[in-house]
Amino acid sequence: MNHWLALGIAIVAEVVATTALKSTEGFTRLWPSLVVVAGYAAAFYFMTVSLRVLPLGIMYAIWAGVGIVLVAVLGWLLYKQALDLPAMLGIALIISGVVVINLFSRTVTH
Numbered sequence: 001m002n003h004w005l006a007l008g009i010a011i012v013a014e015v016v017a018t019t020a021l022k023s024t025e026g027f028t029r030l031w032p033s034l035v036v037v038a039g040y041a042a043a044f045y046f047m048t049v050s051l052r053v054l055p056l057g058i059m060y061a062i063w064a065g066v067g068i069v070l071v072a073v074l075g076w077l078l079y080k081q082a083l084d085l086p087a088m089l090g091i092a093l094i095i096s097g098v099v100v101i102n103l104f105s106r107t108v109t110h
Contacts, residue, residue, distance in 0.1 A: 001049055003049065003050045003052060003053035003054055004050070006046045006047075006049035006050040007046070007047070007050040007054065007059060007062060007063060009042070009046040010042070010043045010044075010045075010046035010047045010049075010050060010063060011043075011062075011063055011066050011067055011070070013039045013040070013042035013043040013046065014039065014040065014043035014063070014067050015067055015070045015071055015074065016035065016039045017035065017036045017037075017038075017039025017040045017043060018039075018067070018071050019071060019074045019075070019078065020032045020035040020036050020039065021036055022079060023035075024036055047059065047063065055107050057107075058101060058105065058107050061097070061098070061101055062098055062101060062102070065094045065095070065097055065098040066098060068091070068094055069091050069094055069095055072087070072091055
């Protein structure tokens, strides 16, 4: 499997799991709780697949950065959680960091 595809699947699985956390109501609701557990299990499995090629620090920076941005956007869309100007600026900086890593770092193998 392509390491970038594995990382993408890991990110999506983690974002789904994290977004579903709110719906578990403290793990008292079965189906959202199962989504969380399955999502995190899938995320960690596919992270290990991407680690066969990508350096740990680079993989984690991309995984965390993209995950933070997607969870913030989904929180805004699904749960009507407000994003003020400092939050949006911080998200823009995270996106910039991921772009810089992918475009300019020699540690990332393309």
